[in-house]
Amino acid sequence: MKRKINLKNYPSKSGHFDAFGGVYVSETLIHPLRELFSAYKKYATSASFKKTLNSQLKDYVGRPTPIYYAESLSKQLGSSHIYLKREDLNHTGAHKINNALGQALLAKKMGKTRIIAETGAGQHGVATATACARLNLKCVVYMGEEDINRQSVNVYRMKLLGAEVVSVNSGTKTLKDALNEALRDWVTNVDDTHYIIGSVAGPHPYPMIVRDFQSVIGYEARNQFKKEYKCLPDYLVACVGGGSNAIGLFHPFLNDKVKIVGVEAGGSGIKSGKHAAPLSAGSPGVLHGNRTYIMEDENGQIKNTHSISAGLDYPGVGPEHSWLKDLKRVEYTAVTDDEALDAFFTLTQNEGIIPALETAHALAYAFQLAKKLKNKKILLNLSGRGDKDIDTIAKLKNIKL
Amino acid sequence: MTSRIPNIFNKNKSKNKKTFISYLVCGDPSKDITLSAMHTMSKSGVDIIELGIPFTDPIADGPTIQKSIDRSLKNNTSLRDVISVVKEFRKDNNDTAVVLMGYMNPVHKMGIDKFAKQINDTGVDGVLIVDSPPEESVMLNKYLTKYKKSHIYLASPTTTDQRMKNISKMSSGYVYYVTIKGITGSQLSNVSSIRKNVNKIKKYSNNNLPVAVGFGIKDSSSAQKMAAFSDGIIIGSSIVELIHKYSNNEKKMNSKLSTYISSISNVI
Secondary structure, three states: OOOOOOHHHOOOOOOEEOOEEOOOOOHHHHHHHHHHHHHHHHHHOOHHHHHHHHHHHHHHHOOOOOEEEOHHHHHHHOOOEEEEEOHHHOHHHEOHHHHHHHHHHHHHHOOOOEEEEEEOOOHHHHHHHHHHHHHOOEEEEEEEHHHHHHOHHHHHHHHHOOOEEEEEOOOOOOHHHHHHHHHHHHHHOOOOEEEEOOOOOOOOOHHHHHHHHHOHHHHHHHHHHHHHHOOOOOEEEEEOOOOHHHHHHHHHHOOOOOEEEEEEEOOOOHHHOOOEOHHHHOEEEEEOOEEEEEOEOOOOOEOOOOOOOHHHOOOOOOHHHHHHHHOOOOEEEEEOHHHHHHHHHHHHHHHOOOEOHHHHHHHHHHHHHHHHOOOOEEEEEOOEEOHHHHHHHHHHOOOOO | OOOOHHHHHHHHHHOOOOEEEEEEEOOOOOHHHHHHHHHHHHHHOOOEEEEEOOOOOOOOOOHHHHHHHHHHHHOOOOHHHHHHHHHHHHOOOOOOEEEEEEOHHHHHHHOHHHHHHHHHHHOOOEEEEOOOOHHHOHHHHHHHHHOOOEEOEEEOOOOOHHHHHHHHHHOOOOEEEEOOOOOOOOOOOOHHHHHHHHHHHHHHOOOOOOEEEEOOOOOHHHHHHHHOOOOEEEEOHHHHHHHHHHOOOHHHHHHHHHHHHHHHHOOO
């Protein structure tokens, strides 16, 4: 008889999800990464740390977030039911705070006084700046010049919170280059600085740490769903850029009989080549400290990505997603900018919830699924609210705010 | 053929000289200029050339080398091109060692077995993949050993004693000691701790493996300081800068490069 593997027991001690993950960094970062791993094992799994974090998540972040049944929209789409895990209701407006707060508390325990972070849409930057203001830590956020232009509100929020926002104008001037720059800062200031990576990407132990802090989404949702509906959902759907909100929802369900779908940014369409969907159209390679699916050319150079959503505009993806794809445990698909935009308006107008453009990708797919399936329960991670995207939307509609 | 690197260090040692290692990015501003600069450097006193493989996301490099890589990538310089430059170089030079230095992904894309075979066919002597520490390069190490090539690893101020032991075991050719916590092109500091760590690595390899130091060496005075206790010194950013500054005038570039390299070579 084939023994069932426990999908929740990964990564391995060396940080691998079978052929994915690992620690592809220059020698100087090896020791700080090991220190981080030890500190994480020592503190984050202790009862007192968990107690502190949970009380902060409750009183400061506003957890647990509810599951909302989008009844009228579901009825319009057919006989299936769409449920929204309302991560947009977290303090700062997205799931990113779950991880930022957890890691900031860990940094405090490690005696670090300075925090750095990279950000794409600005949600992780805002969450990190918030956690740093709350815990009295110095905060520097790296952000691509192009993203600074399209997410100006979040840039100002970070500054209000006391963070220094550093504009990155190397390479493609987006998230990937912000990550490069943050890694360069970290290697230079490792003694007093902790790097809070915002996604389940990067070298081990980051994909594991970020996943663990985000798994609160899935554990909560699983309990809430069982309690309210006496069953598990049939489908889980979440958007995937680096993949932190998705893995946060998916991970606690990996051993369950639940279909799981991750939705990537299809940009102008996979065939156009202008997208940010490495799992749908990329190949395994090495980027930002781990082996994972990436978007590369025939010479192994990282390709430019395109997405209407800054938070999904990344040529790599967390290694655990690559592993789950190859295991066929999770199905990965992509929706286009236009499909995501349609979903953005549909949810806003029918349910009175303005979703983030990232989240709108998951919504677009969930709506397609609901139209196709009969009587299925679809749980979607509503990972963030769309206030930050108002400018982008208005511009697309030629409206001057 | 077998790596030239061990012989180079031995020969220099018998002459009481330290080994001079230079770095440049292949293809900035063109393959021809790279080739020309390689010949000039070897004629002026460089023993080993680290030839940079351009990569879009060079996380260990400072602005000088990043910009150089960007310029090279504008010409679409690929790993295949880098290997072809070495092939060209070998037509006129059989003494200077060439180490390919870069990041994992272009090598991963080509395939480690194919990469190892190609470098063997073209007279490359060693490989240094910055983002591939011993734990992640078992396969590469196996292939380089098979073809008798040097596999150079980095050691840094944050490397623990246990790791230094392991790195000196896995390395061949030389160990590249990174003098600072930081990126290429940074300032040098704390000479006594660099000396201490260099001596430690030598001890762990029973003095069988040369230790070269790099990052932060810019001129003859810093080169001399570092050469005093190491087996070799590595200069990158300053050379990259110099090539860029005069690259539109090949003759002038070569004369400036020659003067600069000689000024270092004479004092180490």
